[in-house]
Amino acid sequence: MLNVAVVGIGKMGLLHAGIMNALQGVRLCAIVDTSKFLLGFAQSLKQEVEIYEDFQKMLDQSKPDAAVLATPVFLHVPMANACLQRGIPFFLEKPLSLTSREAEALVAGVEKRGLTTMVGYMMRYVETFAKAKQLLQSGALGELITFQATIYVSQLFKTGKGWRYNKQESGGGVVIGQATHLIDLLRWYFGPVSRVSAHTRNWYSREVEDFAHAHFEFASGLTGWFDSSWSVRHHRLLEVSLTVHAANGNLIVCDDYVKLYLDKAAAGFPAGWTNFMKPDLFEGVEIDLGGPQYTRQDSAFVAAVKNGTRLESDVRNAYEVQRIVDAIYASAAGHGAPVSL
Amino acid sequence: MIDKIILGHNQFFGVNHLEAQAGNEREAYFSEAARIMEIVNFSFDQGVRGMMMSTHERAFVVAGEIQKDARLQRELGIYLLVPYVAKYIKQANEKGLVNIVKDALSGTSLQDKLGMFWRGGMGLLTRDFKKILTAMIDFEVAPFASLNLRAIFLHDVMTDLALGWEVPEVFQLYAEHVQGKYGAIPAFCTKNLGRLMRLLGRAGIDNPLIMASINKLGYQVNPSRAAFEQTLREHRLQLLAMSTLAAGYLKPGEAYEYLFSLPNIAAVVVGVSKKTHARETFSIIRHYQSAGKPREPLPAATHEMLA
Numbered sequence: 172m173l174n175v176a177v178v179g180i181g182k183m184g185l186l187h188a189g190i191m192n193a194l195q196g197v198r199l200c201a202i203v204d205t206s207k208f209l210l211g212f213a214q215s216l217k218q219e220v221e222i223y224e225d226f227q228k229m230l231d232q233s234k235p236d237a238a239v240l241a242t243p244v245f246l247h248v249p250m251a252n253a254c255l256q257r258g259i260p261f262f263l264e265k266p267l268s269l270t271s272r273e274a275e276a277l278v279a280g281v282e283k284r285g286l287t288t289m290v291g292y293m294m295r296y297v298e299t300f301a302k303a304k305q306l307l308q309s310g311a312l313g314e315l316i317t318f319q320a321t322i323y324v325s326q327l328f329k330t331g332k333g334w335r336y337n338k339q340e341s342g343g344g345v346v347i348g349q350a351t352h353l354i355d356l357l358r359w360y361f362g363p364v365s366r367v368s369a370h371t372r373n374w375y376s377r378e379v380e381d382f383a384h385a386h387f388e389f390a391s392g393l394t395g396w397f398d399s400s401w402s403v404r405h406h407r408l409l410e411v412s413l414t415v416h417a418a419n420g421n422l423i424v425c426d427d428y429v430k431l432y433l434d435k436a437a438a439g440f441p442a443g444w445t446n447f448m449k450p451d452l453f454e455g456v457e458i459d460l461g462g463p464q465y466t467r468q469d470s471a472f473v474a475a476v477k478n479g480t481r482l483e484s485d486v487r488n489a490y491e492v493q494r495i496v497d498a499i500y501a502s503a504a505g506h507g508a509p510v511s512l
Numbered sequence: 513m514i515d516k517i518i519l520g521h522n523q524f525f526g527v528n529h530l531e532a533q534a535g536n537e538r539e540a541y542f543s544e545a546a547r548i549m550e551i552v553n554f555s556f557d558q559g560v561r562g563m564m565m566s567t568h569e570r571a572f573v574v575a576g577e578i579q580k581d582a583r584l585q586r587e588l589g590i591y592l593l594v595p596y597v598a599k600y601i602k603q604a605n606e607k608g609l610v611n612i613v614k615d616a617l618s619g620t621s622l623q624d625k626l627g628m629f630w631r632g633g634m635g636l637l638t639r640d641f642k643k644i645l646t647a648m649i650d651f652e653v654a655p656f657a658s659l660n661l662r663a664i665f666l667h668d669v670m671t672d673l674a675l676g677w678e679v680p681e682v683f684q685l686y687a688e689h690v691q692g693k694y695g696a697i698p699a700f701c702t703k704n705l706g707r708l709m710r711l712l713g714r715a716g717i718d719n720p721l722i723m724a725s726i727n728k729l730g731y732q733v734n735p736s737r738a739a740f741e742q743t744l745r746e747h748r749l750q751l752l753a754m755s756t757l758a759a760g761y762l763k764p765g766e767a768y769e770y771l772f773s774l775p776n777i778a779a780v781v782v783g784v785s786k787k788t789h790a791r792e793t794f795s796i797i798r799h800y801q802s803a804g805k806p807r808e809p810l811p812a813a814t815h816e817m818l819a
Contacts, residue, residue, distance in 0.1 A: 182604040189676025193707070212644070216679045333608045407525075450731035450761045459703035459734045460672045 173473060174200040176235035178226055178250060180209050183264050183291075184241035186461050188213075190469045191239065193458040197473055201233040226250060230257055237287075237476045240264065243334040244341050248273050251288075251486070255280050260287040260476045262469070266351045267489035269342035271497050278490045289472045289482050290489035292355040294411065296464035296471070298452035300356055303413070303424035306431055307360050311438035313418035315361070318395030320413040322353040326401040327375050336376050344379030346371065347496050350399035353411055355484070355492050357397070360415075363390045364495050366511050371503040375402055385499050514662065514697070514721065515562030515589055517797055518752065519555045520783035524548045525568050545573045552584070554787050558794050562589045562662065564781050567596040567652045575656050589662035591752075591781075593701060594652040595670065645682070646689045653694065663697035664690045665723055671700045675707055680715035687717055697721050699752070704734050706743040719748045723781065725755035728762055728770040741774060750778035764793060768800040 173196060177188040180202055192199040201221040204210045214222045223229035230238070230253060240250050241264045248268045254261040255277065267290055268274035281288055294300050306312075334340040335348055358364065366388040371380035381402040388394050395415075412425040420433040429447045436442045456466040468484075475482045498510040552563060552574070565571050578584045603611075653664065666686055674682040683700070690698035699721035702708045712720050730737035732755050744751065751774075757767050771777060780797055784790035 181608055182601065185673060186676075189673050192678060193676045216674075216682070217677055332611065448761060450729050450758045453729075453731045455730065455734040455736045455739075457735055458672070458676055458707060459732075460676045461669060463734070 173197045173477060174233075174236045175239060175473075176201040176203065176229060176233055176237075177239045177241065178203040178229070179240065179242035179246075179264075180204045180206075180213055181241065184239070186465060187239045187241060187262070187264075187469060189460045190458060190466050191473075193460070194466075194470060194473060195457065196477075200235055201229050203229045227253060230254070230259065235259060237261065237472070244269055244347070245334075245339065248277055251277050252280070255284065255286060258284065258286065262289045262291065262472045263486070263489070264291045265355075265489065265492075266290075266342065266347050266496065267486060267493050271490055271493040274486070274490050274493060278486050281486050285479075285481075287472075287475045287479060287481065288486045289468070289475070289484055290486060291468065292352060292484050292489070292492070293464045293468045294352045294356050295359060295484060296467040297426060297462075298449055298454070299424055299426060299429050299447070300411070302429045302447050302452055303422060304360060306422060306429065306440075307415070309438040309440070311431065311433055311440045312415065312420055312422060313437070315391070315393045315415055315417045317393065318357075318361075318413060318415045320353055320357065320395065320397040320411070322350050322397065322399045322409070322411045323403045323406040324349070324401050324409040325404050325406045327381060328402060330375055330377065336379055338378040341379065343496070343500060344371075344373070344376055344383075345381055345399050345401045346383045346385075346499050348379075349401055349409065350383060350397065351492055351496060352409075353397055353399065353413075354495050355488070356411070356413070357387065357395075358488070358491060358495070359483075361389045361391060361393050363491070364388070364498075364512055365390045366509050367495060367498045367502055368507045368509045369499040369502040370507050371500075380503070383499065383503070385502070514591075514750065514752070514779050515560070516779050516801055517560050517794060518562035518564050518591055518779055518781040519552065519560050520754070520781045521564045521566060521568075521571065523783040523785045524551075524574075525566070525570055543570075545570070545577055548574055549577050551784065551787070551790065552578070552588075555784070555790055555794070556584065556588060558791060560794060561587060562591055562779070564591045564593060565656065566593040566667075567655070568599075571596075572655050575659060578659060585659065588660060590656060590659045591663045591665060591699075592653065592656050592661055592696075593665045593667055594649060595667055596652070642685055645685060646693075649686070649689055650693070657694070661694055661696040663699040663721055664694060665699040665701045668701040668703050668723075671702045671708065672704055675702070675704055675711055678711065680711050683712055683715040683717060687715075699723065701754075703732060705751075706735070706739055709743055709747045709749060713747075719750065721750045721752060721778070723752040723754055726751070726753050726771065726774070727756050727758040727767060729758040731755065731758040731761065744774055744776045747776075749776055751776050752779045752781055753777055754781045756780055756782070764796045768797055772800040 175191045175197055177184050180188060188199055188202060191197050199220055201223060202213055203223045203226050205224055210222050221233050237260045238254050239262045240247060242250060244266060247263055251261055251263055341348060364387050367385050369383060369385035372382040374381045382400045384398045386396045410426055415422045419435060419437055423430045427449050431440060431445045433440055433442050456463040458466055471482060494512055498512055502508055502510040578588060687698035690696055700708060701723040705724045725732035726740060733740050753771055756771050782793055784793055
């Protein structure tokens with residue numbers, strides 16, 4: 172039985188706690204929050220779980236086998252370090268840190284100790300985006316030339332409250348808070364980024380950006396751009412869309428489908444369109460709580476902790492995503508001047 | 513006894529489980545309440561006496577329109593889905609969970625009492641979490657309370673959260689409150705039917721009304737179609753089937769033939785956005801729903817649709 176503690180029981184913490192509690196071979200042993208209200212509520216629902224206001228005290232007294240850290244970004248690195256010092260594997264809600272520099276020592280420490288970690292870039296576990304990875308890897312498209320990508324949601328149309336809109340606590344706005352999902356996918360698909368140039372715009376928020384547009388050059392030679400915002404209309408849910416143009420065709424992927432078009436048959440795919448709709452790709456999960464991707468992700472983390480293995484979506488990966496975020500902010504501050512990584 | 517066909521509402525509010533873009537376009541079309549009411553009235557004339565409604569802002573307008581029409585208010589059974597989770601997820605991103613509860617309850621009589629929670633310790637809160645849950649339900653139901661509420665469904669995100677946390681008390685509390693205060697059937701929406709049936713058993717809730725996705729493709733059916741079918745065979749429940757066409761992926765004929773071959777299917781919720789589509793869909797459903805009895809011949813247009 173794997174004893175898991177959940178730290179921070181806001182929206183994501185509630186969700187991970189529910190999934191962890193439901194997974195076979197896992198026990199939700201402790202929860203931590205500074206809000207007496209949330210803690211009291213959680214305790215009243217689940218009397219056998221230990222509750223703590225103090226994170227360090229929980230680690231020392233409850234001694235969990237793994238921790239889920241779902242706290243505001245400024246707490247991520249200090250909390251992850253506390254887990255590292257005690258050799259406790261951790262799952263960290265994305266993003267990794269306020270800046271990449273802040274996380275350097277943590278990443279080095281995790282790698283030195285060989286600790287299992289995961290950062291919550293869950294798009295990899297959405298059926299369509301996972302399928303797109305396979306199609307890109309198949310080589311059917313030939314050399315990749317350029318891409319365009321968007322990540323939008325209708326979320327914020329007035330000044331927001333809370334830590335996400337406070338740069339000290341969040342590290343930034345829509346880029347770090349949301350577009351990092353897309354940046355992670357782009358890195359996963361296309362490899363290391365060598366250079367970015369970017370523009371951002373604050374409109375509803377005072378301290379952080381609500382709109383961002385960035386151009387990327389990858390080490391492979393591929394170039395392309397993304398556009399992101401949490402303040403665009405007509406996007407009820409967070410929607411990611413990516414089109415890749417290549418020598419032998421193109422690929423379109425979004426939350427709902429993957430469409431591959433090939434000039435000539437290749438890698439077992441015929442010429443013309445090959446479409447995969449989400450229902451084609453769906454596979455059930457042990458428990459679906461807010462979307463099967465979260466369960467697949469938490470299951471992968473649990474399995475890696477039990478086996479003591481590394482995950483692709485670990486703190487090193489998240490650190491590389493964070494370096495791109497830093498470059499986007501640096502470039503935007505210089506009115507789009509290119510920044511090399 | 514619940515209505516056998518229930519008009520869905522997702523299509524009016526831009527929910528499309530196959531293509532978000534199409535959903536967004538449809539949302540723009542139905543931004544005028546009159547267009548929604550045209551479909552509601554047409555469906556009613558086709559004999560559909562049940563309508564699903566979430567507590568989406570646009571639904572307040574639709575609720576107002578239904579109230580203006582004595583016939584609809586009296587005879588159209590409303591199957592309400594609470595809470596409107598997408599709204600709270602956005603609010604949680606924006607201001608955090610504590611502020612959501614504070615804001616939702618501001619102006620209610622509970623606010624003064626709750627003031628103590630934020631000032632005081634956890635002991636008080638622990639004793640009173642039931643009050644918070646029931647006050648939140650009342651807050652959500654209030655704009656619809658004067659309609660003919662036949663059942664009130666707990667949204668799958670909430671049901672499944674209570675399921676994941678494994679707290680049968682939430683289901684007991686919900687059922688007692690919905691039945692006692694609104695005289696409606698307490699019902700649950702879930703993505704995890706088997707697990708829910710086991711927990712409802714522990715909560716002492718017998719023969720529940722449950723809304724869940726079920727289709728021949730197994731889309732959004734957890735942990736698998738086979739396990740879902742087994743739950744239907746082995747438990748006493750009334751299933752309101754949703755996503756029966758797997759987000760428009762299956763042809764109605766094969767979809768409903770499969771669906772009504774299963775036990776315990778009490779009703780089906782179906783989203784239609786055009787009159788011709790509505791007429792044909794209702795007739796196909798009725799055709800397969802009456803399996804076992806002599807079936808009425810399908811109209812020619814329906815044959816075309818099934819082909």
